Amino acid sequence: MRNPRLPVLVGTALACMAAGFLPQSQGDTLTVTKRETKLRSQKRLLSAAVADLREGDRLAFNSKDGAWLNVTWSANGSAKTGWLHESDVTAKKDVRLSGQGIREKYTVSEAEAARKGFNPQVEKAYRDENPGLEAAFALVDQIQATSVPDAEIERFLREGRLLKEDGR
Amino acid sequence: MSTRRTWLWLSAMVALPLGLVACAQALGVLEDATDPNSVGGKLVRGANRLRKSAQDLDPSEEHYIGRTVAAQILSMPRYSLSTDTAMTGYVTRVGLGVALSNDAVRHTFAGYHFAVLDTDEVNALACPGGTIFVTRGLLKDASTEGELAAILAHEIAHVTLRHGLSAIKAANLTQAFQYLGSGALQAAGTDNQDLQKLATVFDDSVKDVVGALVTNGYSRDAEREADRLGRTLLAGAGYDPQGLSRVLAKMSHAGGQGGMFATHPAPSERQATLGEALPFTADAEGEAVRAQRFAAAMTR
Numbered sequence: 001m002r003n004p005r006l007p008v009l010v011g012t013a014l015a016c017m018a019a020g021f022l023p024q025s026q027g028d029t030l031t032v033t034k035r036e037t038k039l040r041s042q043k044r045l046l047s048a049a050v051a052d053l054r055e056g057d058r059l060a061f062n063s064k065d066g067a068w069l070n071v072t073w074s075a076n077g078s079a080k081t082g083w084l085h086e087s088d089v090t091a092k093k094d095v096r097l098s099g100q101g102i103r104e105k106y107t108v109s110e111a112e113a114a115r116k117g118f119n120p121q122v123e124k125a126y127r128d129e130n131p132g133l134e135a136a137f138a139l140v141d142q143i144q145a146t147s148v149p150d151a152e153i154e155r156f157l158r159e160g161r162l163l164k165e166d167g168r
Numbered sequence: 169m170s171t172r173r174t175w176l177w178l179s180a181m182v183a184l185p186l187g188l189v190a191c192a193q194a195l196g197v198l199e200d201a202t203d204p205n206s207v208g209g210k211l212v213r214g215a216n217r218l219r220k221s222a223q224d225l226d227p228s229e230e231h232y233i234g235r236t237v238a239a240q241i242l243s244m245p246r247y248s249l250s251t252d253t254a255m256t257g258y259v260t261r262v263g264l265g266v267a268l269s270n271d272a273v274r275h276t277f278a279g280y281h282f283a284v285l286d287t288d289e290v291n292a293l294a295c296p297g298g299t300i301f302v303t304r305g306l307l308k309d310a311s312t313e314g315e316l317a318a319i320l321a322h323e324i325a326h327v328t329l330r331h332g333l334s335a336i337k338a339a340n341l342t343q344a345f346q347y348l349g350s351g352a353l354q355a356a357g358t359d360n361q362d363l364q365k366l367a368t369v370f371d372d373s374v375k376d377v378v379g380a381l382v383t384n385g386y387s388r389d390a391e392r393e394a395d396r397l398g399r400t401l402l403a404g405a406g407y408d409p410q411g412l413s414r415v416l417a418k419m420s421h422a423g424g425q426g427g428m429f430a431t432h433p434a435p436s437e438r439q440a441t442l443g444e445a446l447p448f449t450a451d452a453e454g455e456a457v458r459a460q461r462f463a464a465a466m467t468r
Contacts, residue, residue, distance in 0.1 A: 042419040067271040098228035118229040125367035161454030162406035
């Protein structure tokens with residue numbers, strides 16, 4: 001008969017492993033995994049930006065509140081503190097990065113790390129093998145180049161009376 | 169069960185995963201510190217092949233798989249990209265409104281993007297990484313902005329829950345992780361045979377996802393999971409959460425075409441799974457504004 005404790009055990013193991021990708025204590029280093037994101041002044045996505053971040057940027061973890069992490073980003077001799085959604089970053093040391101966002105100041109070993117996953121190199125090799133898809137990839141580029149400013153989304157939500165007074 | 173055995177179980181449940189986390193993190197540190205050509209370096213990199221499931225793919229890897237899935241869909245004769253920028257802009261605002269109003273939405277490498285497929289087919293397709301297609305046929309069937317938001321919330325839930333990536337067959341993932349862990353890409357150059365092999369495995373993985381999205385549909389469990397999260401997202405964005413059940417029931421006639429309605433549980437079963445209705449206070453003034461802009465976007 002199937003052990004009824006097994007799902008609990010597996011679930012606990014998976015939850016704990018996922019926790020390994022999240023910061024555990026103050027000062028832990030986090031790596032930005034989004035191509036671009038913003039450090040926010042408040043714990044909500046449409047709040048004012050404190051700084052623009054790019055994939056590969058390293059941050060120091062301060063604290064956690066729900067899905068939001070308070071972090072400090074130090075660059076060019078200054079430090080900025082703000083909030084980021086937990087899915088914008090990882091605490092994993094060996095995270096695969098695309099290499100698209102890595103700033104020049106990063107070391108060679110990190111650039112090498114960026115070449116270990118499904119990444120632009122693999123896409124290029126795939127496209128070389130499938131030239132018939134070039135027109136479709138151009139359309140994907142067109143779709144993914146579309147960007148709507150936060151202020152416009154906020155206006156749209158307010159116009160439709162979907163946003164509460166506190167902006168949430 | 170005796171108290172002693174209970175404690176043993178609890179200890180094992182805590183110690184095992186913590187040990188695994190410690191090992192995984194130690195491997196990352198060791199990989200940074202070792203030469204890839206040394207015996208130690210090879211051992212460490214071999215251990216990194218321990219990545220097993222789609223959940224182990226990192227956000228940028230999901231992005232490149234998702235881009236190629238989207239390209240495959242757009243290359244199909246039955247799907248062409250709508251050039252109606254006003255309609256696409258409206259769908260994008262509704263979708264981003266849902267995504268940006270909810271902390272429960274997982275952020276993807278390049279964010280969420282929305283596009284309209286110019287076909288009468290009633291369907292919606294969520295590519296890994298957050299490119300979401302809705303068809304003109306679906307938009308025609310939707311009566312309100314809330315119904316459109318409900319469909320988009322359901323699709324955002326599929327992305328958040330990585331359902332597309334989960335469709336990649338274990339054998340393909342294992343092979344991919346073997347190549348990636350081998351450090352084959354350390355040698356740059358597109359003439360690298362390993363890179364070409366990896367591109368082949370990448371192709372197989374993409375085909376698995378496209379098959380689930382376009383032909384076979386997700387499992388019923390995945391659909392129920394997306395229903396549950398989708399309803400929460402809908403409520404979080406200020407729309408009537410019951411709108412999801414209503415719109416999926418209304419569009420269930422589209423079943424059998426692949427995509428979102430291929431395997432969806434029957435409306436009555438879906439409602440039973442969702443359970444009690446979430447609280448919602450209707451706002452006539454907001455409803456009127458949304459009805460007006462929905463009509464304006466759909467009648468172009």
